[in-house]
Amino acid sequence: MVKVQARQVERHFFVRNSLGKKERLGVLSGFDLDIYEGEFLSLVGPSGCGKTTFLNILAGLDDYDSGEILVDHKRLEKHSFDRGMVFQGYALFPWRTVRKNLEAGLEIRGLSPAERRRISRRYLELVGLLAFENHYPHQLSGGMRQRVAIARVLAYEPGLLLMDEPFAALDAQTREVLQIELLKIWEADKKTILFITHSIDEAILLSDRVAFMSSAPGRIQDIITIDLPRPRTEEIRNSAEFAGIRRRVSSLLRNDFLKNMSFGGYL
Numbered sequence: 536m537v538k539v540q541a542r543q544v545e546r547h548f549f550v551r552n553s554l555g556k557k558e559r560l561g562v563l564s565g566f567d568l569d570i571y572e573g574e575f576l577s578l579v580g581p582s583g584c585g586k587t588t589f590l591n592i593l594a595g596l597d598d599y600d601s602g603e604i605l606v607d608h609k610r611l612e613k614h615s616f617d618r619g620m621v622f623q624g625y626a627l628f629p630w631r632t633v634r635k636n637l638e639a640g641l642e643i644r645g646l647s648p649a650e651r652r653r654i655s656r657r658y659l660e661l662v663g664l665l666a667f668e669n670h671y672p673h674q675l676s677g678g679m680r681q682r683v684a685i686a687r688v689l690a691y692e693p694g695l696l697l698m699d700e701p702f703a704a705l706d707a708q709t710r711e712v713l714q715i716e717l718l719k720i721w722e723a724d725k726k727t728i729l730f731i732t733h734s735i736d737e738a739i740l741l742s743d744r745v746a747f748m749s750s751a752p753g754r755i756q757d758i759i760t761i762d763l764p765r766p767r768t769e770e771i772r773n774s775a776e777f778a779g780i781r782r783r784v785s786s787l788l789r790n791d792f793l794k795n796m797s798f799g800g801y802l
């Protein structure tokens with residue numbers, strides 16, 4: 536079943552150029568994408584191609600100019616409670632403890648204190664941070680803060696999870712641990728995930744499909760199905776099959792790159 540259908544989505548902004556003149560900037564144009572229920576789909580593309588813009592639109596934080604977006608076969612509504620977003624650069628509430636950060640969305644949903652506590656503790660345990668439930672964000676490392684941000688969106692239990700480069704700011708080792716952790720959580724309850732990353736390896740390891748965007752204005756250029764077995768483990772990351780897919784993706788991107796010089800940023 537299809538969870539999200541984006542058809543011919545257009546989005547532009549007006550910006551001032553270096554001469555101070557107002558200019559129309561086409562960010563998304565002819566943007567088509569289907570995301571299936573329970574799917575893990577990664578969106579990859581050069582910086583500035585419109586990935587975050589599309590995520591913000593899906594999250595109901597921004598509008599689009601024309602085209603159509605359906606979520607669960609209904610026209611996208613702003614401020615739906617059924618989507619959760621992990622922002623590019625973690626955005627925790629500094630005045631709330633770790634557990635209270637997780638409970639913010641649950642409060643908005645009107646859950647009782649006991650219920651909120653049960654859910655928040657369950658997800659803190661999942662990301663290995665239960666012992667830090669009464670800490671404040673500034674008392675944690677960057678990697679721990681990012682795990683809180685991920686636990687917070689999971690605790691909210693949205694039908695659609697939007698993750699904007701959630702691991703970009705982490706060191707390589709923490710990143711690899713969290714990739715496998717996220718997969719374990721996803722494999723347990725198969726939420727639909729739209730995941731933005733600049734790492735081809737990360738996209739291949741995590742995804743059912745990887746969608747590649749072209750820049751200026753952004754649209755989907757290619758979609759590749761990743762037919763590696765699940766669960767995806769460290770062994771799979773180091774397997775010959777993984778290396779084979781990586782080679783295929785690299786040569787595909789190189790061809791695109793030669794065809795269209797603006798399609799940079801990957802290789």
Ligand SMILES: Nc1ncnc2c1ncn2[C@@H]1O[C@H](COP(=O)(O)OP(=O)(O)OP(=O)(O)O)[C@@H](O)[C@H]1O
Nearest residue numbers: 548549550562580581582583584585586587588589
């Ligand atoms: N509110 C806004 N007003 C004007 N321009 C904007 C606005 N939001 C985004 N843009 C422009 O739209 C383009 C796409 O931005 P977006 O953040 O979607 O890129 P991105 O693909 O997420 O890039 P990155 O990989 O660097 O995060 C950029 O040129 C950006 O400057």
Ligand SMILES: [Mg+2]
Nearest residue numbers: 586587623699
């Ligand atoms: Mg972005």
